Amino acid sequence: RGPGASGGPARGDLRVAVIGAGMAGILSAIKLREAGLDFVIYEKADRLGGTWRENTYPGIACDVPSHFYSYSFALNPEWTHRFAPGPEIRSYFEDVARRFGVASMIRYGTEMVRCAFEGGRWRLKTSDGSRDEADVVIAATGVLHHPAYPDIEGIDAFAGAAFHSARWDHDVPLAGQRLGVIGTGSSAIQIVTALVDRVGELSLFQRTPQWITPTPNAPFTEEEKAVFRAHPEAMQQIRQEVADRYIAGFSNHLSDMNSPELLLIHEICKTHLESSVKDPVLREKLRPDYRAGCKRLIMSAGFYDAIQRPNAKLVTNPIERIEPMGVRTRDGALHELDVLVLATGFRVDRFMRPMEVRGRGGTDLDTAWRAGPTAYMAISIPDFPNLFMLNGPNGPVGNFSLIDVVEREFAYIMQLVDQLRSGDCREISVSRGAMDRFDAERREAARHTIWASGCKSWYLDGDDLPTAWPWTYDRFRDEMRQPRLDDFDMR
Numbered sequence: 146r147g148p149g150a151s152g153g154p155a156r157g158d159l160r161v162a163v164i165g166a167g168m169a170g171i172l173s174a175i176k177l178r179e180a181g182l183d184f185v186i187y188e189k190a191d192r193l194g195g196t197w198r199e200n201t202y203p204g205i206a207c208d209v210p211s212h213f214y215s216y217s218f219a220l221n222p223e224w225t226h227r228f229a230p231g232p233e234i235r236s237y238f239e240d241v242a243r244r245f246g247v248a249s250m251i252r253y254g255t256e257m258v259r260c261a262f263e264g265g266r267w268r269l270k271t272s273d274g275s276r277d278e279a280d281v282v283i284a285a286t287g288v289l290h291h292p293a294y295p296d297i298e299g300i301d302a303f304a305g306a307a308f309h310s311a312r313w314d315h316d317v318p319l320a321g322q323r324l325g326v327i328g329t330g331s332s333a334i335q336i337v338t339a340l341v342d343r344v345g346e347l348s349l350f351q352r353t354p355q356w357i358t359p360t361p362n363a364p365f366t367e368e369e370k371a372v373f374r375a376h377p378e379a380m381q382q383i384r385q386e387v388a389d390r391y392i393a394g395f396s397n398h399l400s401d402m403n404s405p406e407l408l409l410i411h412e413i414c415k416t417h418l419e420s421s422v423k424d425p426v427l428r429e430k431l432r433p434d435y436r437a438g439c440k441r442l443i444m445s446a447g448f449y450d451a452i453q454r455p456n457a458k459l460v461t462n463p464i465e466r467i468e469p470m471g472v473r474t475r476d477g478a479l480h481e482l483d484v485l486v487l488a489t490g491f492r493v494d495r496f497m498r499p500m501e502v503r504g505r506g507g508t509d510l511d512t513a514w515r516a517g518p519t520a521y522m523a524i525s526i527p528d529f530p531n532l533f534m535l536n537g538p539n540g541p542v543g544n545f546s547l548i549d550v551v552e553r554e555f556a557y558i559m560q561l562v563d564q565l566r567s568g569d570c571r572e573i574s575v576s577r578g579a580m581d582r583f584d585a586e587r588r589e590a591a592r593h594t595i596w597a598s599g600c601k602s603w604y605l606d607g608d609d610l611p612t613a614w615p616w617t618y619d620r621f622r623d624e625m626r627q628p629r630l631d632d633f634d635m636r
């Protein structure tokens with residue numbers, strides 16, 4: 146490349162540091178390699194896979210159809226099911242990283258502890274004390290990453306095995322045991338469905354019931370897989386059809402809580418509950434008093450069957466405390482247990498933290514995010530130049546393929562990186578004015594989304610305002626096509 150519009154020299158030598166070797170980090174590496182950029186991936190664990198490495202609980206599967214939850218450039222004819230199980234997804238990422246030649250670029254066991262923008266470059270420090278420098282940092286650190294532990298009295302006093310759903314202890318035997326599960330999110334529902342027939346007794350501690358869409362998960366036959374191998378365009382077609390269906394029937398309507406499409410989904414969930422649960426008392430205990438889609442929709446074909454098994458018990462009386470023998474509820478009952486699973490979700494306000502991040506002039510991220518994490522287009526923060534997030538705050542995170550989201554975000558980021566490469570500027574981040582405008586519009590739009598229709602969920606910030614992308618998915622796709630460069634502070 147020749148000199149940029151501003152006359153600066155073109156920079157073919159940009160060095161990029163990617164933090165995290167999960168789905169988004171692997172994608173970044175593949176695309177950076179294609180673009181011929183120098184890069185390195187830092188990964189704190191000793192294996193890649195992000196959420197699919199951390200979550201190994203029984204029954205784990207993705208609730209986005211497999212051919213849609215795949216990179217667009219690496220479709221996979223071998224998926225065994227419409228909704229692939231977790232271990233298969235982790236193997237897929239490992240395989241793709243190997244095939245695209247980026248696995249060897251990962252520095253395992255190296256947690257990034259500090260990134261500071263000093264003298265026009267990012268100065269990086271890792272947990273082993275080593276240092277590095279980069280022109281660009283891509284934070285691919287995930288959203289549902291840091292387990293949230295419930296603040297329940299006596300939790301450490303439990304005599305049996307207790308662990309978070311994202312820290313599954315596979316050494317703990319389950320056959321014939323009395324299992325307790327706290328929580329009714331996507332993780333808990335999959336765990337209960339998978340384990341009810343393996344354990345002796347199962348107690349599900351429900352604070353809030355959930356709407357559940359009936360979602361059968363048929364295997365792909367050998368014939369279907371043979372077609373996929375011979376005709377990859379058949380997978381491409383499925384991917385496109387699924388994306389179109391999700392967007393037209395769901396994702397485009399989350400922004401309007403009164404949309405007919407969301408009302409239809411509510412009716413589908415209601416019919417699912419009423420036609421599946423026979424006992425009227427149990428049925429009413431399982432019936433949410435808020436709109437379907439307000440909390441993240443749960444996809445399951447088997448949960449209502451599981452919770453009606455003779456060895457399953459739904460406990461709705463609030464938890465008073467945990468005792469050595471089990472869980473004591475407020476009505477005085479002691480629910481004796483051998484194993485207790487905390488399927489209590491994640492701290493979703495962390496993003497790249499606890500890493501220390503300092504932008505221009507020493508601005509620190511904790512201060513910049515004092516009122517809660519925000520990012521222009523989910524990607525850029527004022528005064529944190531050349532730092533870009535994948536799946537950052539305010540992005541579209543509800544029941545859609547995060548791979549599709551990240552591919553679009555990355556294409557957008559590369560256009561910003563091109564401003565640096567061409568020499569048009571040496572530092573690029575959203576301007577303060579554009580950030581403030583984006584945030585004001587986002588907050589206004591958030592009040593009309595389904596997530597604001599009257600329930601508690603991890604979509605809400607401390608002021609109960611939904612933090613996710615509050616507009617249609619179509620708008621997200623449009624925005625991601627090309628950055629509005631006027632919104633950026635380029636120096």
Ligand code: N01
Binds near residue numbers: 295335350488602603
């Ligand atoms: O966590 P959650 P999750 N006492 O936050 C309850 C993705 N995911 O790990 O509703 C009692 O949804 C809490 O109760 P309440 C997906 O995006 C995807 O299940 O707050 N209960 C809630 O029931 C998902 O949304 C897949 O009243 C307590 C539960 O714990 C996200 O991860 C699979 C409590 C937490 O639910 C998180 O799902 C799994 C307390 N003190 C996860 N504290 C698929 O792709 C919390 N709870 C299928």
